[in-house]
Amino acid sequence: MPGKLKAKIVAGRHLPVMDRASDLTDAFVEVKFGNTTFKTDVFPKSLNPQWNSEWFKFEVDDEDLQDEPLQITVLDHDTYSANDAIGKVYIDIDPLLSCEAATVISGWFPIYDTIHGIRGEINVLVKVDLFNDLNRFRQSSCGVKFFCTTSIPRCYRVALVHGFVEELVVNEDPEYQWIDRIRTPRASNEARQRLISLMSGELQRKIGLKVLEMGGNAVVGYLQCFDLEGESGLVVRAIGTACTLDKLSPGTDSKEPVFSEDPPHPLSGPPTPLRTLPSSSPPPFSPSKPCSRQSSSSDTDLSLTPRIGKTSPPSSPSPPLSAPFLIPSQKLTEFPIFTLTCFPPGFLVHVGGVVSTRSVKLLDRIHNPDEPETRDAWWEEIRQEIKSHAKALGCHAVVGYSESTSICEEVCILSASGTAAMLNPRFMREGCLDTGGSDHSCGFVHIPYDEFNMPFPAQLTYCYHCRRQKVPDVLFTTIDLPAEAEVTGKGCLIQARLCRTKKKAQGEVNATSISNLLPFMEYELHTQLMNKLKLRSMNALFGLRIQISVGENMLLGLASATGVYLSALPAPGGIQIAGKTPSDLSYDQHISTMQKRIDDTIAKNKELYNIHPPECIEEVVGSPIPDRQRSSRLFRSTSESSDELSELDLSHGKKDAFVLEIDDTDAVEDIQSLLTDAPIPAGFYSCNTEVMPGIYNWTSGLQMFTSVRVYRLSNANLTNQGLNKIFTDLCENLLKSLYFKLRSMIPCCLCHLNFTVAVPEEELIQVRGHTYLKIELCVFVCFPGSGENEEQLQFSMELFSSSERCSPLPEGRSRSLRSTRSLPCGAPVTVVKMTPLSFLPGTRIVKYLGIINMFFIRETTSLREEGGVSGFLHSFIAEVFAMVRAHVAALGGNALVSYSMKECVFMENPNKNQAQCLINVSGDAVIFIRESDQEAIPPLLSSRQTSSTGADGTT
């Protein structure tokens, strides 16, 4: 019995009126954990009851502590009839199980009901006494820290990276059980919420066990997803990166700063790239491997690390390389996968490019929840494929890895993508604190593969930075821009959007037709991205995320990334339009006007993004450089095993223009989509990565928002082109809408713009020929400014480059002064910031309090009365935010970082006046302090600070 959970119900406020006669409520509370329930006394006739209960004590296994949430139900006592439930609060006590996270949960929680929403608040105190249990065979994994953040958390130091962890739990969906026919919607929703809460607890515990087995103490980049497979069940799966983290405490200042100052490594310089050449070289971008109906359910073992030996060709690992990867007491894995997107300097040696895989499956009812093998096998297969793609790119690792699904009825597309990379092996070993290797900032762009046996056609040139190694002409990655990368100008959001119709079909036919469409979609998205990149004269994409969603009669593809001009890569050539029938004069004219428009746009974009790479390079190549080049070549040929030098002209990439043939109808479409992208308004910047490349002066004023739009397509018989146009317009309109809403905050940067599209099924709605299109957007806005410390920056903006400021601030201050006078008694509500970023600009995170992972269902049977679908969803999202903030505040935190809304499933039936919505959110609760407060802290702390922020550089 290794744990004692204690809970105390203090008080309630703003309760709803439950007794119409007296306009009051006789409230009491049930506190339940596992199968034990306690009750408070009834506090009669009050909307603000003061229970001040005793401590309710639950003696439980730590396994249960991890799996189960504490369930608090507020009820209205009724002498004659059954007691009415007012609402519930689920409290995840996981953060209390780690000694480094929160120690107590205490605060006001919104009382939530799945039918009525938030109904008042309740003040609760929760504590856990944990007894140490050193049982080797225990099933719990208390103490393993979880982070959603996909970089090394700010107040930790990574001692060892163990690698990939994954787990998957399946169950029947309560919504589809027979009992659902007779129980109330409320009971059904609550059963579902509870089940998912239990499943994610179990999942987290199991992952924790794997981490402990590997010898780690934390999971970074923890990504948990739900697959609502409908009839066939409910899948909760998670991936993450196991690490051993050391806490940087104020006392340990004698330790070296995080990733610097280590005795120079004898083997400095990038390790030899792998020279394995697979016989068939798949393109880096879209190796989709469709297959319908998975029948072979291989006996996937549930071991920690995926087994490699089976599939990897014997030639693959060169012995000297694999040696550093031998982690003691650890299975060997030469193709580790990392969910991290941001790395300590020197960790990434080379980056190969994006690898991605998609697979179409037919869903089958999960017969035995205890054996999730089929789903496991699916993912296992996909990960193997990703690894082999990475290998084809000459890389031994995949970073920035993520997995996703899109389900439409019984068809499911499983997708995985990541970035093939070479990593510095020293990070895989104990005591790996050095930055090591490349002292220049360009190392990661150098190709990891063999230039003579390139896995895909690419123009190679010598690196524009070091002039020693080869670099590709463009680079696509799923990771964040490494801090050491040198960038010219600013970055921007680049999106490729695509819609493809498909015939309505069932079963395998449907799966096959989807499989057949996928490669084309990937190809077209890729072309679009490439065109748009060139149009902005940029040469690299970061944070690339391609989402393909399946609907009944269409497929949607949305690729978002942040384009930048990497100084080390060659300047992109322009876009050349060519016609196939040059004889026609008017046609020529048409082409030349098009060409002019494109050239103009490129020139304008260069101005806009401030891209002015040094042009003189080529001239210099003529005289003094070759000597240096030669010497460098010599150097290289000695340091590396085999290096035949090819005589690639440095300027080669520049002369080459991207040719679009206009005869092609696709190309017409491409050009259209190229030129219809509205320019971003002055003062705005947008990107989907954590930080905006090229902007370094952030203020601490920030704002997070979520926008959801659902469109009804009136005509299902639209052509591909028509659909494309509509889809593009929708996305553009959404962005325009954002720019408009935020116009008062200029200069303003939208960071971590995260688009999600879905084609929701509509079995409920009997309107034929209508298709819904849902776009969901989660954005974080940051305002670049001169970085002064201000108390109330939310609404006051710093002008970017000039020292002049608009000054609503003094006024705001005096007003707020007055308001504190007039504000009532009672502690003011803690302000909790939420952000999808892993940090808050201008602040320092001092403590991680634990992961927040919450799942809510809201249903209504009075849709019109609640303001229609928009009113319903608006209040639900606001409620979810409120509950998340309350949980963060109760843990003692003041911000939620790495926030994401992973799921937002919306269903409606206007005819019945009903709607239902499911939302899953997650993030890391933290305590942050402003940089200005920090000056009060002893210098040793602040000196440490500089070193830890060194990792991100741009903050």
Next chain:
Amino acid sequence: MSVELDVFVVNTTIMDEEVYQLWLDGYTVNDAVKVRMEGGVLEGCDASAEVLHSDTMDQYRTFQMCERLLHSPVKLANQLLFQIPPHRQTMLIERYYAFDSVFVREVLGKKLSKGTKKDLDDVSAKTGVTLKSCRRQFDNFKRVFKVVEELKGPLVENIRKHFLLSDNLARDYAAIVFFANNRFETGKKKLHYLTFQDFAFCAGQLINNWTVGALGESLRSAFVFSDNMVEDMDVDLEKEFLQDLKELKILITDRDLLDQHKSLVCTALRGKTKAFNEMEANFKNLSRGLVNIAAKLTNTKDVRDFFIDLVEKFIEPCRSDKWTAGDMRLYLTHYTNSAHVLDTFKHQVVWDRYMGVIKSCILKMYHD
């Protein structure tokens, strides 16, 4: 293709003050969009009317969700649903409880009952304030009235504490509550020239000097924290004081006293004003007017007619004699002070308490 659902939710609630005002003013979404378009918000933005419509809808929804909280502003500060910075909260409350002076002028002194609410469409048609906005303002009055009705302690302070309003707005609400409670007549044609601010000022004078709480007020200035129990009601005029006012009748019933008073006032005024002759001629009439008002105040009906009486019995005669504001001040000052010199007049305290208020009210009300 049509937009089925369109929401935008922010962690720290963003509100456009202009849209808030349009919402408060009772504009429909479409009208608000029109007004905003004409106001030129789209200038310099690459945005369409659609974008503006969507933005307006979002804001309207937020306001609607906030409205419930605004009904009890104290809740707004400790609710969890919306994260609103304190200075924004203050703005929201202040604007929500702000009212149109044309509207309040119409309902001032009326009973805040369902009947009055039913007539709001007439008020709306007359004032040009939208019905929706009229209803909000009316409900605000009623809500404040209901809450403070049952509370002890100073009226303005209570309003400020329970509705978190600024001093000025709380004072205005105190006036509205006070008028509604005493049902002062304000709608007669002769009173039309008076603005709400004139009445609010007078209400302030009455509350501070003629109510039960007023005694406490003077005490409180000496001992700040001592007496919360004494000052029960700021909303009713002090009965005892009204009774005492009857005693003032001696000033007009006693012929000697009246003559004496007149000669004292005239001596003081002679040569100081052009309207001297009119003052001298009208003295007795005017004095009778004021003292009669005082004597009748025990009667609730006459309390209601307080302002109309002031205008009919005093302000109008003076105005027809073309007194300037300066004349008025001079006259009232000497009229009040001369009474102290009368040896047989023993009700100096009551007189001062009465005339202090009357003087400032008349001075405020004496304009075109």
